[in-house]
Amino acid sequence: MSKTTLFDKVWDAHVVRKIEDGPDVFFIDRHFIHEVTSPVAFLGLESRGIGVLFPERTFATADHNTPTINQHLPVQDPLSANQLKALETNTAKYGISHWGLGHAKNGIVHVVGPENGITLPGMTIVCGDSHTSTHGAFGAIAFGIGTSEVEMVLASQCIMQPKPKKMRITINGKLGKGVLPKDAVLYIISQISASGATGYFVEYAGEVFENMSMEGRMTVCNMSIEMGARGGMIAPDETTFAYLKGREQAPKGEAWDKALAYWKTLKTDEGATFDLEYTYDAADIEPQITYGTNPGLGTGISQHIPKAEQVLDGGASYAKSLAYMGFAEDDSMIGKPIDYVFLGSCTNGRIEDFRAFASIVKGRKKADNVTAWLVPGSHIVEAQIQEEGILDILTEAGFSLRQPGCSACLAMNDDKIPAGKYAVSTSNRNFEGRQGPGARTLLASPYVAAAAAVTGKVTDPREFL
Amino acid sequence: MAYDQFTILKSSAVPLPLENVDTDQIIPARFLKATKREGFGDNLFRDWRYNPDNSPKADFVLNNPIYSGKILVGGRNFGSGSSREHAAWAIYDYGFRCVISSFFADIFKNNSINVGILPVTVSPEFLDKIFLAIEKDPKTELEVSLPDQTVTILATGEKESFDINGYKKHNLLNGFDDIDYLRAMKEEIGAFEAALLF
Numbered sequence: 001m002s003k004t005t006l007f008d009k010v011w012d013a014h015v016v017r018k019i020e021d022g023p024d025v026f027f028i029d030r031h032f033i034h035e036v037t038s039p040v041a042f043l044g045l046e047s048r049g050i051g052v053l054f055p056e057r058t059f060a061t062a063d064h065n066t067p068t069i070n071q072h073l074p075v076q077d078p079l080s081a082n083q084l085k086a087l088e089t090n091t092a093k094y095g096i097s098h099w100g101l102g103h104a105k106n107g108i109v110h111v112v113g114p115e116n117g118i119t120l121p122g123m124t125i126v127c128g129d130s131h132t133s134t135h136g137a138f139g140a141i142a143f144g145i146g147t148s149e150v151e152m153v154l155a156s157q158c159i160m161q162p163k164p165k166k167m168r169i170t171i172n173g174k175l176g177k178g179v180l181p182k183d184a185v186l187y188i189i190s191q192i193s194a195s196g197a198t199g200y201f202v203e204y205a206g207e208v209f210e211n212m213s214m215e216g217r218m219t220v221c222n223m224s225i226e227m228g229a230r231g232g233m234i235a236p237d238e239t240t241f242a243y244l245k246g247r248e249q250a251p252k253g254e255a256w257d258k259a260l261a262y263w264k265t266l267k268t269d270e271g272a273t274f275d276l277e278y279t280y281d282a283a284d285i286e287p288q289i290t291y292g293t294n295p296g297l298g299t300g301i302s303q304h305i306p307k308a309e310q311v312l313d314g315g316a317s318y319a320k321s322l323a324y325m326g327f328a329e330d331d332s333m334i335g336k337p338i339d340y341v342f343l344g345s346c347t348n349g350r351i352e353d354f355r356a357f358a359s360i361v362k363g364r365k366k367a368d369n370v371t372a373w374l375v376p377g378s379h380i381v382e383a384q385i386q387e388e389g390i391l392d393i394l395t396e397a398g399f400s401l402r403q404p405g406c407s408a409c410l411a412m413n414d415d416k417i418p419a420g421k422y423a424v425s426t427s428n429r430n431f432e433g434r435q436g437p438g439a440r441t442l443l444a445s446p447y448v449a450a451a452a453a454v455t456g457k458v459t460d461p462r463e464f465l
Numbered sequence: 466m467a468y469d470q471f472t473i474l475k476s477s478a479v480p481l482p483l484e485n486v487d488t489d490q491i492i493p494a495r496f497l498k499a500t501k502r503e504g505f506g507d508n509l510f511r512d513w514r515y516n517p518d519n520s521p522k523a524d525f526v527l528n529n530p531i532y533s534g535k536i537l538v539g540g541r542n543f544g545s546g547s548s549r550e551h552a553a554w555a556i557y558d559y560g561f562r563c564v565i566s567s568f569f570a571d572i573f574k575n576n577s578i579n580v581g582i583l584p585v586t587v588s589p590e591f592l593d594k595i596f597l598a599i600e601k602d603p604k605t606e607l608e609v610s611l612p613d614q615t616v617t618i619l620a621t622g623e624k625e626s627f628d629i630n631g632y633k634k635h636n637l638l639n640g641f642d643d644i645d646y647l648r649a650m651k652e653e654i655g656a657f658e659a660a661l662l663f
């Protein structure tokens with residue numbers, strides 16, 4: 001038998017038909033939908049006069065444009081309300097499970113899938129949102145699709161997909177004090193650039209990922225798209241199985257044993273080859289922060305902003321990027337004043353992220369010049385924050401908690417950072433205007449966000465640990 | 466929705482010589498609230514194109530009447546970021562049928578083909594030649610031939626070929642789409658599904 005990778009194993013098990021000089025007809029086990037990228041797909045079905053082939057394989061949640069305060073009141077923005085209504089009507093019409101606003105299981109699509117055991121190892125998972133790559137943490141092939149493809153999956157449970165090339169990224173050693181999974185992935189992107197993995201599917205390997213919690217693995221796989229990759233995955237192991245056991249929709253009893261036996265086969269064979277490999281040493285990674293307008297423009301927090309000649313793509317776009325941010329080459333990142341802090345999103349809106357944030361703000365006070373939005377990824381996370389006493393710590397330090405949703409990650413609702421203001425954000429994109437027109441985003445970990453929230457400026461969190 | 470047919474496109478082009486143009490710039494998230502796919506062209510490159518008071522920014526290329534055409538020419542890593550197909554709809558709705566760059570983000574490339582826009586990848590050198598030709602004469606025409614898989618700068622005759630897989634090419638040439646193909650496979654897909662563990 002030839003040696004194959006984890007990615008090959010899962011991919012090859014889902015090819016329904018190979019088209020000569022064309023894509024594979026690729027079967028999708030789980031399909032997540034939300035209010036923003038699905039309405040036009042349902043319209044398409046209607047205009048073709050066809051239905052949903054396997055409605056039980058699609059799951060809907062409302063998250064992208066939902067408000068994060070007063071969720072019990074009617075949604076104010078008529079356009080958002082209209083999209084939410086469309087999701088409700090469409091899912092009811094076709095018999096698709098729908099966790100809408102106000103539902104106990106509602107939350108960000110990439111948070112609720114895993115926490116309810118819908119996401120499982122060896123699966124193929126798609127959603128009309130590029131951070132679907134998050135689910136790769138479980139050893140699934142998961143990636144974002146466009147609305148035409150959402151329609152394809154509804155109609156046929158398949159998409160047309162050429163098989164991407166394979167890349168492996170290994171980090172050996174142990175992450176240092178104050179260095180979180182977010183830092184590991186920001187570091188990788190700063191090394192290979194925001195387009196360095198375009199055309200590839202990534203497998204993360206090595207001691208650092210083996211020792212990582214599921215939450216941490218989700219943070220890493222989430223950001224795969226920010227290096228241009230379609231997705232990233234990590235081989236399932238005991239950590240994965242322990243996380244899944246007992247989750248609501250995970251298999252039970254005999255089905256669990258059968259599944260487990262299969263999941264244990266999901267790893268890259270020794271000697272299997274990749275099209276490209278990168279290897280890093282954990283000791284080189286410090287807490288990271290971005291200074292530019294794509295996620296590849298980041299650096300260690302103690303560093304200065306690189307000069308144009310030191311960066312890939314260091315031309316006109318780099319100058320434009322720094323001008324937008326109001327930064328100059330060679331500026332020190334430490335000490336830069338900030339106005340907003342956002343803790344949340346499908347990158348860092350899970351319980352561990354709130355624990356990390358709380359561990360720094362505990363016994364301290366929010367800086368007066370900082371507006372902080374702390375947004376749990378789901379109601380389940382929100383409940384856990386309360387149960388573990390984290391809410392008390394946050395309140396004591398002058399913070400309050402908002403209700404679950406995507407919020408300032410893409411600023412479709414009212415949670416917009418004002419023009420020209422600086423936000424330290426635990427989300428995944430620092431594009432121009434991503435967090436509101438004119439907003440300036442510094443991507444970082446929950447520790448860095450917490451240190452900024454209590455000092456009002458960019459601060460090395462290791463001082464507080 | 467089925468494709469428009471795409472065969473040979475002869476047109477002047479609009480240059481956007483910036484790298485890493487992401488889909489948040491092509492169509493900002495606050496304009497994604499529609500439940501239909503028409504009308505996104507008005508907000509194409511919204512924040513580069515208009516001031517906060519909605520007056521046009523004179524220095525942005527779409528506001529410069531000397532440039533027009535059905536082809537958009539962008540810098541490296543065009544369409545990175547969000548998977549929103551709205552970005553492709555906005556480009557289509559504005560009137561473009563082809564985007565040329567030296568490198569496209571994966572999802573954007575897929576989405577473009579799925580809405581009937583042809584994404585054409587050329588070498589960085591040829592991209593520079595195109596930008597230069599437009600700089601010299603903003604009305605200069607390009608010819609994009611899908612049957613021959615070539616782009617030609619008509620003023621100079623310089624030509625380069627591009628790749629596209631045979632299946633997608635066939636679809637675009639004929640105006641077919643993937644769903645027609647997939648629905649015809651319903652039985653085969655059903656049998657495949659029945660044999661799965663989950």
Ligand code: SF4
Binds near residue numbers: 129130405427
């Ligand atoms: S939190 Fe941000 S990246 Fe994640 S699903 Fe929501 S909008 Fe997409």
